[in-house]
Amino acid sequence: MAKNTATAAPTERSGGDAARQPTRRERRTLRQEAAVNAAFTLAEREGVAGLTMRRLGQELDVDAAVLYRLFRDKDELLLAVCERTIETILGEIGEVPGDEPWQDTLRRIAEATWQVQTRFPAITVLTFARTTGGPCEARLVELQLATFTRSGLAPAAAVLYYRTFVDTALGLCAHSAALSSLDPEVREKDATAWTRVYAHLPADEYPATRAHIDQLSSVSQKALYDTAVEAVIAAIERAADGS
Amino acid sequence: MAKNTATAAPTERSGGDAARQPTRRERRTLRQEAAVNAAFTLAEREGVAGLTMRRLGQELDVDAAVLYRLFRDKDELLLAVCERTIETILGEIGEVPGDEPWQDTLRRIAEATWQVQTRFPAITVLTFARTTGGPCEARLVELQLATFTRSGLAPAAAVLYYRTFVDTALGLCAHSAALSSLDPEVREKDATAWTRVYAHLPADEYPATRAHIDQLSSVSQKALYDTAVEAVIAAIERAADGS
């Protein structure tokens, strides 16, 4: 075991062109990439708490201390992982046709975000509130702001709705990811809480709960996400019409 | 130092009526309440990583091992803290007039959630995806489901929009809380990332970003939250009209 193949990592990159001997600096970034790859596989296999420097070193057949020559600390590694996540989202978005209605572009972005964030829930939980300041993040922000500009909103309103859109999507993705990346035992405990206690509430004090008990557990996170995204898009349409 | 006064804890409770000698069981729950209180003050003073069993014991002038006689493990303590948070939200909501339009009830709930969750960001981050199965949670769910029933939605749609509303609010609160409860240094690093790198992007490749650079940092989390909440409420209104 303990190969550094990183099978589950997104957007595997070969890191350049020819078979030229890589310089030191290139080798360094290459190993950083490998570490980021391993972080993805490790986090998704072992959960949020499983992504530790020691285990990551183990995954790469290397002492944990070596990682501190690639990243100043664990936080910097997490930011690198976060950048890679954004890069994967950009790849999932693909090319945006110039004449695509801005609504569909937003839907495309929301869909890509959901796909990637739910593919790596542990990573999402660890990074959803961070700012990388990296190139991929910049490109994604630019794409989104350009889309909102196309909607015809005035700059101030565009920024307000841009952040509403982004944070709503991110918050929901993180919430869903947090749910699906609890420890299995805790997850079980929380999940059964619904049927365990809610089904036994006195019907006279909790009529609404009793009336909806069956439906409650059948709402999928994705349906809820889509509903929220559409609600925000509709709000933007109304704001754009009014201005 | 290390008083157990818990000044910042919400919904301080005196724990009952008379000066009757408390039974053993009452004393036990009393000390549990004290621990929960201390957990609030500690978490908000020291941040997410500062809420440890050892420091919590220190806060109560007691060895950490004692806490394991009050709660099976740290997770159970966290759930108790979560229940108390919900209790505080219920208190902030107050009495709902029977004839209040359901939209205003939802606004009231959203506002109370925001107020409480941002008052205790560290706690929010630690508990936002958990289910307590406790009485306060049950009462809050009942209140919300009853409100959605008043909107006239069919049961299935009511549940879908209920969960959309709740998860959107929770996700945004958690996102905001996560931002404001990063370590100060990390927080600084992330915050300055915007002005540090975004202000220096080439204007030809990032026109939209450059055009909105000033506005970007001036959007408050609260404004964004209100916008999202109104968007969801509007979506519910349309769904209720259509049905």
Added chain:
DNA sequence: GCAGAACTGACAACACCGTTGACAACGTCG
């Protein structure tokens, strides 16, 4: 070619974490 610098790796150590067990003091009830 070869010395010196730069890099890479392994190991031990530090302080801290959640958690457990053993053991002493205390009050209460029979």
Added chain:
DNA sequence: CGACGTTGTCAACGGTGTTGTCAGTTCTGC
């Protein structure tokens, strides 16, 4: 009084992020 449940202290276990040291290896400049 003795037995017992409760409360508290202490030490320990395995784990965490992180740092420093020391040995090799690899590259660079002369």
